[in-house]
Amino acid sequence: MGAIDPGDNIELRKAVKFVACANLAYFVIEFSVALSIGSVSLFADSVDFLEDASVNFLILLALGWSLQARSRLGMALAAILLVPGLATAWMAWEKFWAPVPPEPVALTLAGLGALAVNVTCAYILARFRHHSGSLTKAAFLSARNDAYANGAILVAGVVTMYWASGWPDLVVGIGIAVLNIGAANDVWKAARMDSRQAQT
16 A cells, blocks of 8 residues: 555546545535525535545645655544534534524535535545555545435435424534544544554
């Protein structure tokens, strides 16, 4: 896992660059929708898109680094993965006392668009998830977990159409935060493994 074949390295750079740009673009879209309809789950997911874009741009910079240096960045990325969870927890706490339902159609359509972006990114990154240790693992796990989260957002949107409550959106938002904490733990473990390998 310490070295990457030159041909794979070129393809990996192309894949990561595409994923970074796609995440940044959809962050702008989803964040705008989240604020306009007051959705906790969309807010959590949009911040996650921004985090994913940051992770992938950092990976582009670090692909030529040593295994030890990449392991240190991997540990930093594990901390970055916690940011969306903290932001969501704050918004969820504020909405907990008055769970106003978001507009269900906008919630569902935004979730569907996010699902399409994340499934595409996860598919592109799947072949590279064991390259460069914790770095590409971080990118793949983010895209995969986001796809799961988007499926839950779609369910929340459909449920809200028939049950005018803010609770489905709130529960999904908290669930997304938990996913990010789990991904952060996985990336931390991978980074620690990279560090041990670099010392041997």
